[in-house]
Amino acid sequence: xxxxxxxxxxxxxxxxxxxxxxxxxxxxxxxxxxxxxxxxxxxxxxxxxxxxxxxxxxxxxxxxxxxxxxxxxxxxxxxxxxxxxxxxxxxxxxxxxxxxxxxxxxxxxxxxxxxxxxxxxxxxxxxxxxxxxxxxxxxxxxxxxxxxxxxxxxxxxxxxxxxxxxxxxxxxxxxxxxxxxxxxxxxxxx
Numbered sequence: 001x002x003x004x005x006x007x008x009x010x011x012x013x014x015x016x017x018x019x020x021x022x023x024x025x026x027x028x029x030x031x032x033x034x035x036x037x038x039x040x041x042x043x044x045x046x047x048x049x050x051x052x053x054x055x056x057x058x059x060x061x062x063x064x065x066x067x068x069x070x071x072x073x074x075x076x077x078x079x080x081x082x083x084x085x086x087x088x089x090x091x092x093x094x095x096x097x098x099x100x101x102x103x104x105x106x107x108x109x110x111x112x113x114x115x116x117x118x119x120x121x122x123x124x125x126x127x128x129x130x131x132x133x134x135x136x137x138x139x140x141x142x143x144x145x146x147x148x149x150x151x152x153x154x155x156x157x158x159x160x161x162x163x164x165x166x167x168x169x170x171x172x173x174x175x176x177x178x179x180x181x182x183x184x185x186x187x188x189x190x
Contacts, residue, residue, distance in 0.1 A: 005054075013183065014059050017047040021063025021085075031155050040064060041122060041159050042166030044085050045115040048092030049171040050178065056089030084125040092118030092167070108172060115167040119160035126156055 006014075025040030044064065048056030064085035068074035074081070092114040099110025130152055134145045 009183065010055060013051055014055055014062075017043070017051065017055070017059035018063040018066070021047065021060055022066045025064060025067040031158075032151075037155065037158050037162060039162065039166055040067065041085075041088055041119055041163035042170075044088035044122075045092040045118045045163050045167035046170050046174075048089035048094075048118055049096045049111050049114055049167055050174060051093065052097060053090045053093035056093035057086040058089070060089030061086035080129055084122055084129065087125060088118040088122045088163075090118075091121045096171075104172075107175075108168065111168045111171050112164065115164040116160075119163045123153070123156045123160055127153060 021040055021043045024043040025038050027040075028036040028038035030036045040063070044056075044060035047059045050056075051059070061082035065078045065082040068078035068081045095114035095117050096110055099107040099114075102110070127149055130149060131145060134140045134148060135142065140148075
């Protein structure tokens with residue numbers, strides 16, 4: 001009998017983690033009029049650390065895209081958000097897998113590397129998207145684009161740092177409980 005990718009447990013985990021990414025994106029501190037620091041990226045990385053690249057990526061993208069649906073300014077780019085946030089969870093999950101079954105200290109090291117790689121992948125994609133939008137579509141001057149990208153880079157790096165911290169701390173705290181509950185099995189991690 002062929003196993004289906006979307007088991008009831010995997011679908012439940014996907015829904016729960018999508019909802020947590022969505023809700024954590026509301027936990028934010030505005031930085032001027034142009035940016036904000038939020039916990040959404042941390043929960044994207046956490047989803048990848050705990051549940052692997054595919055569930056991590058899909059739940060990260062879906063929760064973030066749903067957040068974009070709540071603001072008319074973000075709706076048009078929600079599909080781009082899905083793709084860029086997908087890679088936080090996907091990259092984090094891909095790298096964190098290498099630490100599975102290792103000692104807690106080794107797992108934490110893999111978690112840190114995975115969360116850093118996932119959040120920095122997003123920063124690169126976000127800045128690339130911003131450059132394309134501002135320079136090629138909005139036709140801003142290169143100097144104006146560079147100034148805005150520096151601001152976006154600084155807030156994105158703060159978000160990345162906060163995201164790594166949140167993801168690694170929560171992964172270390174939740175992984176033992178998930179194992180005891182039977183929700184941290186090989187068939188859920190994909």
